[in-house]
Amino acid sequence: MTHYDTIVAGLGAMGSATAAHLALRGQRVLGLDRWAPGHPYGSSHGDSRIIREMYFEHPMYVPLLVRAYDLWAELGERNRAQLLHITGGLMIGPRDGKLVTGTLRSAREHKLSHEVLDPAETARRYPAFTLREDYVAVLDPRGGYLDPEACNAAHLKTAQKNGAELRFDEPLLSWKATESSVHVTTSVGTYSADKLVLAVGACTRSLMNGVDLPLEVERQAVFWLEPGVGDRRYDEPGFPIYAHEYKPGEICYGFPRLSRGVKASVMHSGEIVTDSDEVRRVVSEEEVDPLRLALTNVLPELAHAPVRETDVCLFTNTPDRDFVIDFHPDHANVVVSSACSGHGFKFASAIGEIQADLVMNGRSRFDLSPFSVNRPALRKSIHM
Numbered sequence: 001m002t003h004y005d006t007i008v009a010g011l012g013a014m015g016s017a018t019a020a021h022l023a024l025r026g027q028r029v030l031g032l033d034r035w036a037p038g039h040p041y042g043s044s045h046g047d048s049r050i051i052r053e054m055y056f057e058h059p060m061y062v063p064l065l066v067r068a069y070d071l072w073a074e075l076g077e078r079n080r081a082q083l084l085h086i087t088g089g090l091m092i093g094p095r096d097g098k099l100v101t102g103t104l105r106s107a108r109e110h111k112l113s114h115e116v117l118d119p120a121e122t123a124r125r126y127p128a129f130t131l132r133e134d135y136v137a138v139l140d141p142r143g144g145y146l147d148p149e150a151c152n153a154a155h156l157k158t159a160q161k162n163g164a165e166l167r168f169d170e171p172l173l174s175w176k177a178t179e180s181s182v183h184v185t186t187s188v189g190t191y192s193a194d195k196l197v198l199a200v201g202a203c204t205r206s207l208m209n210g211v212d213l214p215l216e217v218e219r220q221a222v223f224w225l226e227p228g229v230g231d232r233r234y235d236e237p238g239f240p241i242y243a244h245e246y247k248p249g250e251i252c253y254g255f256p257r258l259s260r261g262v263k264a265s266v267m268h269s270g271e272i273v274t275d276s277d278e279v280r281r282v283v284s285e286e287e288v289d290p291l292r293l294a295l296t297n298v299l300p301e302l303a304h305a306p307v308r309e310t311d312v313c314l315f316t317n318t319p320d321r322d323f324v325i326d327f328h329p330d331h332a333n334v335v336v337s338s339a340c341s342g343h344g345f346k347f348a349s350a351i352g353e354i355q356a357d358l359v360m361n362g363r364s365r366f367d368l369s370p371f372s373v374n375r376p377a378l379r380k381s382i383h384m
Helices: 013-024 059-079 098-109 119-125 148-161 285-295 345-361
Strands: 003-009 029-032 049-051 084-086 089-094 115-117 135-140 144-146 165-167 172-177 182-186 190-198 216-225 241-247 250-258 261-266 307-317 325-328 331-337
Touching: 003 013, 003 182, 013 029, 013 148, 013 331, 013 345, 029 148, 049 059, 049 345, 059 084, 059 098, 059 148, 059 345, 089 098, 098 135, 098 241, 115 119, 119 135, 148 165, 148 345, 172 331, 182 331, 190 345, 216 285, 241 285, 250 285, 261 285, 285 307, 325 345, 331 345
Parallel strands: 003 029, 003 190, 029 165, 089 241, 190 331
Antiparallel strands: 049 144, 084 144, 089 135, 115 135, 172 182, 182 190, 216 261, 216 307, 241 250, 250 261, 325 331
16 A cells, blocks of 8 residues: 555645645655546536635735735746736715725725725726715735636646646545554555645535534535626626625625626525535526615615526535634544635635645634634534
């Protein structure tokens, strides 16, 4: 039996990044994934993921983002690929709403460059936007989007070029750990390693080996609208990424026109699924209605545009919507990787580095206590 330094189970955003960082440091890495690269069954496919520096969820994320921006740039240079597209970003809503106040809190605590635009100035700079009179837009000049499939491919290429062995269409079925090693069983065989990284997304809860984390898998429908191919208002650079708090605590988001159209969705609006293998993959016609309603007060013409394409991805949510980046409660040689709650892709480059640090050094320079498996929001966890 071949023995590895580290086995990385799951080669989506977090797993591919972790495999790359470990391989770059000379680790003998085995990467496993149940699907082929670029598959549409998880959380890392499609043409775009938002990246934004002024993080309304909590200022604690900003240092991670600063590192992620640097690492995405390095990855793109290493692979001669443009992964990161800076368009600027608008965080839109009532001045006293969660989105605007949270964005400004992060900007002020970390002294980030920003502007607050009224509806008239927003429309002057970005003609597709028509904001409700009581709204403001906070401009994040470093906002933009990542190409997720290109990002994953770049991490996988980096891992392979540096000696990682990657096996696809080979799902992890089970694992067991001792103090000194880990054994994993797949559909093909059994492998051993010193360490294991579980980056299995929607399958995390079922592979925790006796620890029941309170994770939910959510089906997220996304839409590509077409307001008119000749309407250049939706093209870069005149159309930024955006998030809009359309009612208290509820957010929709979107992108400039890419090859599939003008992508938009309502955040955390999907049904909770009990089996990630039985997700409803077809998006029904009426599912676009909440998005159209949410867009009415910011992009009224886009709100009525025809749907060109649809897709489904999966969110793996924690109760507090913060990540999980920690050692398994029972095994110090197993890292449990990032239940991202629908907002994690932008961090993948940095999380890969962090998880390589945990594997090799047992610690990270970042404070990971908010992402602990033992934090109060996850203490519902019980040994089954």
